Amino acid sequence: SIQSLDGDIIDCVHISKQPGFDHPLLKNHTIQMQPSYHPGGMYHESNIAPHHITQTWHQNGKCPKNTIPIRRTKEEDVLRANSIKTYGKKMPQSIANLDSINKPVIPNISTGHQHAIASAQVDNCHGTRASFNLWKPTIARANDFSLTQLWITGGSYSGNDLNTIEAGWQVYPGLYRDRNTRLFIYWTRDAYQTTGCYNLHCSGFIQTDNQITLGGSISPTSTYGGAQYDIDILVWKDKVGGNWWLQVGGYYVGYWPSFIFTYLANSASSVQWGGEVFSPDVGQTSTQMGSGHFPNEGFRQASYIRNIQVVDSSNSLILPSDVGLIAPQNNSYDVQGGVYESNWGTYIYYGGPGN
Numbered sequence: 001s002i003q004s005l006d007g008d009i010i011d012c013v014h015i016s017k018q019p020g021f022d023h024p025l026l027k028n029h030t031i032q033m034q035p036s037y038h039p040g041g042m043y044h045e046s047n048i049a050p051h052h053i054t055q056t057w058h059q060n061g062k063c064p065k066n067t068i069p070i071r072r073t074k075e076e077d078v079l080r081a082n083s084i085k086t087y088g089k090k091m092p093q094s095i096a097n098l099d100s101i102n103k104p105v106i107p108n109i110s111t112g113h114q115h116a117i118a119s120a121q122v123d124n125c126h127g128t129r130a131s132f133n134l135w136k137p138t139i140a141r142a143n144d145f146s147l148t149q150l151w152i153t154g155g156s157y158s159g160n161d162l163n164t165i166e167a168g169w170q171v172y173p174g175l176y177r178d179r180n181t182r183l184f185i186y187w188t189r190d191a192y193q194t195t196g197c198y199n200l201h202c203s204g205f206i207q208t209d210n211q212i213t214l215g216g217s218i219s220p221t222s223t224y225g226g227a228q229y230d231i232d233i234l235v236w237k238d239k240v241g242g243n244w245w246l247q248v249g250g251y252y253v254g255y256w257p258s259f260i261f262t263y264l265a266n267s268a269s270s271v272q273w274g275g276e277v278f279s280p281d282v283g284q285t286s287t288q289m290g291s292g293h294f295p296n297e298g299f300r301q302a303s304y305i306r307n308i309q310v311v312d313s314s315n316s317l318i319l320p321s322d323v324g325l326i327a328p329q330n331n332s333y334d335v336q337g338g339v340y341e342s343n344w345g346t347y348i349y350y351g352g353p354g355n
Contacts, residue, residue, distance in 0.1 A: 290351025
């Protein structure tokens with residue numbers, strides 16, 4: 001075990017003893033240690049953030065080969081949740097209403113979820129990559145959270161069969177007991193009803209990397225008007241075996257086996273990138289999204305997601321087409337998009353101060 005300066009305890013668990021193998025479909029699963037194929041067509045990395053992104057616990061040690069680092073769940077974490085069943089889970093409505101791309105809808109702020117995102121419908125989508133600007137947004141109330149992420153989706157809310165693969169960063173005191181910026185993943189196959197969870201809180205995701213802790217804090221983060229930091233995230237469906245692999249920076253972190261899904265067992269139909277703020281106080285919160293500043297302030301002031309690409313069915317990274325922007329409460333949080341000829345590719349600025 002490694003005691004981290006941020007208060008976390010990181011346990012180095014043998015790779016074969018990880019929670020993912022508790023899934024009934026994974027009882028006899030043979031672990032895939034690395035992907036068979038990598039998507040072609042990667043952007044040349046720009047020099048915006050040459051600084052190395054690290055996780056805080058790295059300062060105090062590392063996990064040996066054939067183990068994975070797991071952030072220890074403490075009794076008080078679970079006791080703070082509404083119930084043991086809901087600990088480490090998202091609530092329904094944790095994805096923007098995509099109907100609003102084509103027809104304006106009255107935002108249902110009563111759910112407490114507010115989004116500022118870009119979205120693209122992609123036939124036979126096999127993944128996405130993007131560079132996510134890292135910030136440490138201010139959380140106004142203990143039960144609020146703020147996140148920036150990608151969503152890879154198939155199915156629908158209306159059929160209770162929405163499948164998602166999600167990855168990004170979040171500040172979530174209710175889950176982590178602090179206000180640090182933390183790497184997270186999520187998945188569901190039934191519109192957040194009973195399946196799926198954050199990080200490794202339930203079985204499903206299989207981790208292979210011994211350096212990245214899911215749920216671990218990331219440093220440094222960007223400063224307003226100053227140094228900017230990014231984290232690159234790529235999720236793609238391996239051509240051999242069909243597992244959905246996660247790469248963070250240069251690390252192959254692990255994969256979601258395709259057979260834990262229904263729609264995503266084959267391919268995705270849409271992808272989203274952007275920010276979400278949740279507040280139980282019916283949308284009235286000054287919790288920040290992104291940098292806490294509106295998109296029109298631009299680089300070094302507003303948060304961005306750049307080099308947005310999708311993986312097509314032939315395993316190539318391509319620019320998304322027909323990207324729609326959704327920000328139902330744009331007086332609190334907004335989104336603007338564009339395409340640069342330079343090393344930014346397709347990008348969005350997003351975020352805001354709340355209200």
